[in-house]
Amino acid sequence: MESPDAFPRFSLTQEAYAAIRSMIIAGDLPPGSRVTVRPIVEKLNLSATPVKAALMALEREGVLESKLHRGFFVPALSTADLREIYEMREALDWLAAQLAASAENHAAIATQLRAKCEQQRTYLKSSDVDAYRRMDLEFHHDLWALCGNSRLQRTGEQLMDQMRLVNSLSARVPGRVEQSLTEHLLIVDAIEKGLAEQAGAAATQHIKSVLGTFLESVNDENAAANGTEAV
Amino acid sequence: MESPDAFPRFSLTQEAYAAIRSMIIAGDLPPGSRVTVRPIVEKLNLSATPVKAALMALEREGVLESKLHRGFFVPALSTADLREIYEMREALDWLAAQLAASAENHAAIATQLRAKCEQQRTYLKSSDVDAYRRMDLEFHHDLWALCGNSRLQRTGEQLMDQMRLVNSLSARVPGRVEQSLTEHLLIVDAIEKGLAEQAGAAATQHIKSVLGTFLESVNDENAAANGTEAV
DNA sequence: GCATCCGTATTTAGATTCAAAATCTAAACT
DNA sequence: AGTTTAGATTTTGAATCTAAATACGGATGC
Numbered sequence A, B: 001m002e003s004p005d006a007f008p009r010f011s012l013t014q015e016a017y018a019a020i021r022s023m024i025i026a027g028d029l030p031p032g033s034r035v036t037v038r039p040i041v042e043k044l045n046l047s048a049t050p051v052k053a054a055l056m057a058l059e060r061e062g063v064l065e066s067k068l069h070r071g072f073f074v075p076a077l078s079t080a081d082l083r084e085i086y087e088m089r090e091a092l093d094w095l096a097a098q099l100a101a102s103a104e105n106h107a108a109i110a111t112q113l114r115a116k117c118e119q120q121r122t123y124l125k126s127s128d129v130d131a132y133r134r135m136d137l138e139f140h141h142d143l144w145a146l147c148g149n150s151r152l153q154r155t156g157e158q159l160m161d162q163m164r165l166v167n168s169l170s171a172r173v174p175g176r177v178e179q180s181l182t183e184h185l186l187i188v189d190a191i192e193k194g195l196a197e198q199a200g201a202a203a204t205q206h207i208k209s210v211l212g213t214f215l216e217s218v219n220d221e222n223a224a225a226n227g228t229e230a231v
Numbered sequence C: 001g002c003a004t005c006c007g008t009a010t011t012t013a014g015a016t017t018c019a020a021a022a023t024c025t026a027a028a029c030t
Numbered sequence D: 001a002g003t004t005t006a007g008a009t010t011t012t013g014a015a016t017c018t019a020a021a022t023a024c025g026g027a028t029g030c
Helices: A012-025 A037-044 A048-061 A079-102 A106-125 A129-146 A150-164 A176-193 A196-221 B012-025 B037-044 B048-061 B079-102 B106-125 B129-146 B150-164 B176-193 B196-221
Strands: A065-067 A071-073 B065-067 B071-073
Touching: A012 A037, A012 A048, A012 A150, A037 A048, A048 A065, A048 A071, A048 A150, A048 B048, A079 A106, A079 A129, A079 A150, A079 A176, A079 A196, A079 B079, A079 B150, A106 A129, A106 A176, A129 A150, A129 A176, A150 B079, A150 B150, A176 A196, B012 B037, B012 B048, B012 B150, B037 B048, B048 B065, B048 B071, B048 B150, B079 B106, B079 B129, B079 B150, B079 B176, B079 B196, B106 B129, B106 B176, B129 B150, B129 B176, B176 B196
Parallel strands: none
Antiparallel strands: A065 A071, B065 B071
């Protein structure tokens, strides 16, 4: 109709993958809900084959679960899953900060990261919490992209996608944002000076701090609720 | 033929996945070689659909590469890839050792790991280098499985599979094996005592040491060859 | 009134078919 | 003889089709 589909520069599977992934991590599909093929086929004007391939890919990425002969479901993450994800992020940021500090262009990396922190500071002053959160994610995104290890980057993005399944992740804890920005700057300083050990320590400290405040907020919300249920 | 295929307890895709994966990591297919579907279909007595699904899964695992309209290939890892893999293993073992030392059952974990080290010592005395290597891999395998983070375990196994693509990984450096065993025992000691920091430090030291000797051996073998070519 | 059983409908898993893209072969031209 | 190009073959990527398994719903018996 309006799009003549000039050239299939990318495979239809990749197209379906991107569309379905954005639908899931945007929160359109609530956790636990069933993801079936036919509605997606009709919505995206594609055939079933690439859609199914994309669903299988997303299952391997951790943003979908498949049960034999029952289909795909959006996983409901437990607090144990959250703990695992944050632990992995701690290891990844620990390594990424060390690699960035040890790189020959560590000064340039620090400059780019510092720019992200500056944007964070701007949004913080205008109290735009959503934009601040985006910049926070982009900070780690950039750190993974610039540290020079593509496998670390891929793993980090997968964990980020899994984390986005938790819609209550907003983490609008009041005094938390300023502390997060301060911790980011500690990492950047160490990278700028080329101090690998110090950069790694600052990164792990940051993630530990984020996890701690998050678990506190969860405990506050459902104080007497079941401990390992979906959040 | 002789097997009537009693019950499809597992999906045909999983069956094809396991078969193809073992073929690849066993080294039957040399790096750079093309992996086509029809021979696999005939060899495994399956249809094309589950075989292709398995190939796509293996691509996401990192043991296959796919080029649009050109098929799947066994990747030829460069020294840069090896560096990335070892860096990731360093971060993973660092975290796994810390988690194991911090677990409430850290003593039991240490016992199981120490048993693997004892088997290593046995094979070392009988100069069975192949068996020693297997135990070395199983040591890290167990550490990842016992540390209590399933995502860490999955990522570690994927990296292990990628590493197996390098057939020259044998790493039959003479005095290296004793050193490796000593370093393993340092990790186990720290876990047994519940010293997280010390366990993480021992783990990173171990991986750094392994990577160092490996790079030395590579440099020795092809001294004047191109530096970032496949190994 | 409730539980169980059976039939139907939906949905996935797998098989087969179709078409487009790429590689390979070989002939023709320079 | 070397290069280029045209055709044939192979192989992937996608679509359609069939079968199996599960979930749902109503009817029937207790």
